[in-house]
Amino acid sequence: MPLDFGNNPQFGQLFNANFSGGGADPGGQLSLTKAQIASLAGNLTLTFEDETSELDISNAVLRVAFSTTTNPYLPFIGGLFSVQQADNGTKMFIGGFDSDFQDTIFPMQIPLIGQSLQELSDTIGSFEGVRSEVLNGRELMDSKNLINTAFYSGTDRWVYFFADAEAFNESTEPTLFKNIKTFLTSVEPNLSQNIPTQSLGGFISPTEVYETDTLESGVSFYDTELSVVNNNLSDFALIQIQDEILAVDDWNEGTAIISERQSHGTPIRFHPVGSLVRGIKNNDLFDTKFNKNRKQYRCIAIRNETTNEYAKDVKVYFNLLSRNLLSGTRLAIEIPRSEFRSGEASSGSTTFFSDTSLENIFADDHYVTAAVTFTTGANSGQTRIVVSYNGETGTFFLDSQLPSEINSGDGYYVDTAPSQRIVTGEVAPEIGILDQSSPVPPYLIGEFQEAQYFIEGVSIDVDGRRTNGATLGPKQAIYVWIERELEDINEEFSNNRMFVTVGYSRV
């Protein structure tokens, strides 16, 4: 009996489309449209100016050299390398070779699109006589972050390439998969949500949807025991690792005796050491109360909790659907009016303050409804709601008086603006409102969609109008509304499940 890896259309359809029949090199079909490709092509005006000559080579991210040492019969005597940028912003890695006949050819013209530095390095290194190495552990960095350079001689010497400072400072060990977290929503800012069924929109509560631990060692698909690092899931009879649910018979000092793999009809998976383990409960977020149309609604928040990593091309979808054919789920994505920001007050009183670094950046009322929390100064720990915001001066007006005056240099953060909130889980949220002038949420929300598998994933760039597009940057968040519906002929169905999945690209 073959193992059930959940051969759902998420992969099958995608790969059949991409790799049907294998075939001639280069094999796959493009996932970009012709129009997208055309927009990435562009004219180069070669520059011989350099932006990297003053940089410290210990901060380089890539080095490339050419040598005839290993193959003296190469038809070239020298190599030169550069990163150039086209008029439309697309960058290209260019490598040229000097021939015996005093001319130079440029067979290496690699657009820096959709590939990590390691992949770029592999491609560069595949040219005869060329050696390429990624430095400083930046294998997964997006190659488009390479800084433009002049042409450098790489003949029997290394040419060093550098990355934009912001990209360079990104974590070398990507932690996004651990730090894109899901939170319950709450009626007040900074208020724990202890009743998951009341996650009905509003502010992002500090309560994660699930308690989480980390796998201490890998779990193969035949294992029936597993250990977690912190032993904080002993109250849970169900755990989720990746998209597999496992039923736990007993916990013993952080070791779970598994009574059922693939519980709730989930696929079998291998779970590598370091995987996240979530404790889950039946009927926690969802309950049995439906409206007369047999629907119920919940709202969760998804936030990138890293300090310097970017999830790109983010899509939200259900990778495991309801396994009851008479029930289903849909989702809609709501974008907050304003994102998280931390800063220092320039001046203020007990009811307002300004931050001059925000002058003329956002429109009036941009931060209205968001919660401001002071992190330093006499009001440290105090939270207020923004009732008005002056974009020209960067001034926040608060809903109630603070105990003390706000002084210059007081640290604060303004949290993600809240979503709309519904009064009960049986009321549908407002959707499809894209041009609302009022600062009251919802600000921007798409329609409910089936979002079945990756191929139907819903981009977080709702209506193409999210400020940061489909990139979820550090501390940025989105709200996901989930609609659950029963058919009118549905009989009881136990141990159902569905998985809300955030899919993203690391580069």
Place this chain on the structure above:
Amino acid sequence: MAMNTNVRIDSSGFDSAAVSSITEEAVTKAVLNFGRRSKVFFKFESFPLRDELSSVTMQNVGSDTPLIVNGAYGNAFQLRPATTLSFPFALKDKKQLSIGFWWTPVNMKPGINPNTGKAAYFRTPVISKANFTFDLGSGLVSVQDSTFVIYEESREDNENVMYILLESITGDQVVLESEAYEAGLNHYFWFAFNGSSSEAKLFIDGKEVSLEIVEGTALPLTLNQVNSTQVEINNSAVGQNGLLRNTYAVIDELYMEDKYIADPFKIARHINFGSEYELDAQLRNRDRVYTGFAFDDPTAINITAVYSNGTNIYAGRTDGRVFKGDRLLWRSRKDFANRDELDYVQTKFLSTESSVSIDDGALRVSKSNVRI
């Protein structure tokens, strides 16, 4: 601070026309990112067996065709003893190699060595890039001009061990032996070799298992690479000819690359999503975060009408079904003698005049639906 030592090329005499634009063709290539590493991936879906990355085709050079059976992802091939599959594969980087595949091993009960009375274990081939030779005098099958040979040995208790023979560029051979694993189950094997760091790792079902050197002294720095030697599945193992058999194991999703890959999260992607997920440049960099929800779906069916003819009770439901029940039995189960039983009745009021109450040992329903 270590100063930048890059040596700038003078722009004079530089022919800018040679590089003037980023063409659509170049963008297309970059997106596809086919690279030039040695890499093959066979899905074992159907004949002809074609590498998903190139036009390389896997040929059956044996006399029996393999059977197509269900595999981890789609179809798999069940080998037959006279099946030998063959395809060309040359390592560009001879210091690194990774091989991954699904394999359902077969265990052969050991024979008895008539001279010693001890168990004699059978060996079966898995995959090799080697030239096998048979020495008539000693009865030994050995290899030469090889890169690697992976083969199994069947042990007691339905367990097998895997052997991995590696040959260096100087012809030195080393044999590694794995921990035992259960035969008859679908396993994922991943072997990763790095000559530069002298590392060889075997992962079974994603978990690293011990590999012990049982022949030879040290791992090669550089693997031997003979272009003319093909990779073969189910050709031969190494050892006493009398104890060598061919296998009818099941193979699926064969992935080979001249690159050392030992990151458990990368191997997990081969196992959990399929190797295709690691081939496409776009998909390779995609990740996902799951939040699962478990719940029970309640019934959506309500009783809309109840009728009693004195003997039976008939209940009509919203799904159109009518149930017939014995009145005495009904009463014994729900006698509505206690007003607290109202708490166990779910009601749906249909108007402002609706009511549900307990009245003289019966449930009185007025302009309402109830679910009992």
